[in-house]
Amino acid sequence: MSEDIYKTEQIAPDTYRIDEAGAVNCYLLLGKKKALLIDTGLGIGCLREEAEKLTNLPLEVVLTHAHCDHAGGIGWFDHYYVHKSDTAPVYKLLSSYLAASILLPKGIKLPQKPLRPKAVPIDSSFSFDLGERIIHVKNVPGHTKGSIVLLDSKEKQMFTGDDINESLWMQLPGCTTLRQWLTGGRTLLALAREYTPWCGHGPGKQSVEQMRATFELAEKLSEGKNAFFPHTVFYPGKESVPQIVFNEARRH
Template sequence: MIDPWFEIERIDDDTFVIAEPSHVRSHLIIGDERAVLFDTGLGVRPIRPVVAELTDRPVLTVASHHHFDHVGGNHEFDEVAIHHAGAELLAQGPPPGWLTAYWEGFLDYVERFSPDASTARPLPADFAPQHPDFRPSAATRLLDDGEVLPLGGRDLRVVHVPGHTQDSICLVDESHGFLFGGDAIDTGGIYAHLPTADPAQFVASLRRLDALLPSTVVAVLSPHSRAGRHGRDVIGREADAIATALTGGVVFESGKDCFRQAACVASIGDFAIYLAPVSP
């Protein structure tokens, strides 16, 4: 039985979304011989038993980047891969205060919008958001741009897309027509203001990805937006939105991110671009 903290969506016979509703999605990608779990979520509840319900193949966990909401279940697995730029940050764990601020913000959200938050899962009784437990993990494999992960009848190509973080990657699944975007590609809030972010580099990475992506890739699977699935045009639209924000030709509002840190936020189409506050 699947733990009720998670919600499973079957994309096709060999591709699953393992969602923690209102928080994040991980993606299970299964080949004939091996499987990749792209991100392991928050670590609120064990994700490995969920994966075991869906496949009996050996599993390599691949982190889209080092942020805690994507690597919380890494410690449950023997094989953990991340781009080499994120290995040290992965081992360090989240910055002080991020976890408690995140959960305080989530509880505030549920309290304020509970009539509209029906998709938000109740927190497990043994999880204390005031003192969240998080276990940093160590990488057993370091990834490079262009590296291919063979799963048996299905290959995943690593594309390094620095910008949201310096270690951000996407996975190209040409045979199934998917791009697994991680936090680099999504709609809604686009964080380009956190440590190791570089918004100009973000734009360049997205432009490069858009140019090299095979025409057979038609769907982008993402971790945070309500839809979770987009057409490939989202890549160019996101690049345009960040570039527009960088020109300063849009209205910025003072806002806060999910860690209750100050940011400048510009709403542009389907995107809310977060940039670092300008120093006085």
């Protein structure tokens, strides 16, 4: 079953993108001693099996943030790392089976996972030593307060989760204001000079032009006034790429 769900592509030496049902990207990074799985998808198939086809090194699992389309496969593992800010109750709800069932493609049921994994909280001082390959954690609040970017010092890749992509979601409970996101957006743009950016959805690879366009949209939006009657807005439009989906009450 998992064959139809996952598509794997090598994106750099010892680095793979695992696409789950065209809906979300996970990434697998191999070192000499360990492998690091970045995000676990909605949990439609058995991601552990898929990762073990690519490596027999011991696996560590980290989430870019605690939303259900990234945390859905954690039940295949006994522990996972997540930023300490994303262990708050609002994210527990957003990472739940209930939240996933809204996002799931029609007719798909999530399989039962065997484990109840332990969340290991981390912050920006944390890094993963995979053996001759260090992956640094950087907290970039925005899409969630505990969103992290993973910086691969060896292959010069960075994994940004949903903190910047062609449809930047800033409308959910637990998102920061747009103005707070801009601080992180500036950091991401600076990092993209040194690291190749990969995100959590679509084809994965992001162009710096698109990142810059998203940043400029957020800048423009943050200049406006907060709405008295907040509602969700697609900016500049529902069909535009890139776009920002945001809540009018949270510009500043």
